[in-house]
Amino acid sequence: DAGVIQSPRHEVTEMGQEVTLRCKPISGHDYLFWYRQTMMRGLELLIYFNNNVPIDDSGMPEDRFSAKMPNASFSTLKIQPSEPRDSAVYFCASSLDRFRTDTQYFGPGTRLTVL
């Protein structure tokens, strides 16, 4: 398996623009997580899905952020409109059913810069 795939790897945009980050989890994994990593706040869980259904989005910072998982092999994280304080590395991770294992497999991340 190729592991968790994220695109793009780098994104530079201007304030006010819409940004869409994409993730393909490992095939067969039931859980998908979106994280944000910054120097100031460390690694923050934004939202996670189980079997394509959002379970907990309490980490989403505000209404400008939205996430979808239309099928088991694809998820998006959208920021509209983007702001400079959204600049961070965004990670997607997936894991198997938690009753079998809790190990999360992380993608390489998307480095977002909002000017």
Next chain:
Amino acid sequence: AQSVAQPEDQVNVAEGNPLTVKCTYSVSGNPYLFWYVQYPNRGLQFLLKYITGDNLVKGSYGFEAEFNKSQTSFHLKKPSALVSDSALYFCAVRDIRDDKIIFGKGTRLHILP
């Protein structure tokens, strides 16, 4: 609420010496505990986990961690550090009552040649 603390932002160790990266946790139920490592410009990689059983857990790259229930700690250890161990290390905890894994802020490990 469940939480995990990594009291050291940075740890410096000479190559060949033993290393310890500290982690303490707070959960209401039985903890699931994890260590992850992040190399520059990469995502986090799983190192090891404690679910139940033996308090000493062995993981990847020669790392091990000791679960101590009375001290609510799960320190990461390695007998002999390598320069290639230099990275950012995250401790994480999961309360089995919900599905969230909470990560610590990370500890940057520098192995000095």
